[in-house]
Amino acid sequence: MLNCDCLFCKIIEGKIPSAKVYEDDDMLVFKDIAPKAKVHLLAVPKTHFALLSEADEEGYAMLSHILKKIPGIARANGCGNGFRLVINQGEAAGQTVPHLHVHILGGETLGW
Ligand code: 5GP
Ligand code: ZN
Secondary structure (H helix, E strand, O other): OOOOOOHHHHHHHOOOOOOEEEEOOOEEEEEOOOOOOOEEEEEEEOOOOOOHHHOOHHHHHHHHHHHHHHHHHHHHOOOOOOEEEEOOOOHHHOOOOOOOOEEEEEOOOOOO
């Protein structure tokens, strides 16, 4: 279910434009608007849940699907030499958009 106040739900619905690189029934991957690496993608489940800790069984199934798809998507987008995945949970970790998302960072040699 989508959340009408959520930025990423609006992107999923196409109400806010994004540079999509992959989409299927359960997930969307698009370019981060303020990239922190040469390649910076965001993978989001199409069902709204704010935090990893709020995921239910459907959420975990979507997350599993996302993790399965990511290596191929990363490779197709210039991260063949490696990539980093980040999930920020909560304010203290710097989460700014309360819709679970996996950052995919790569396209260059990454420092820590
Ligand atoms: P967080 O800090 O919540 O882990 O990550 C949110 C990410 O969303 C940030 O890296 C930020 O640059 C990205 N972001 C915020 N607003 C937009 C937007 O309107 N479009 C896109 N493509 N990315 C966004
Ligand atoms: Zn949402």
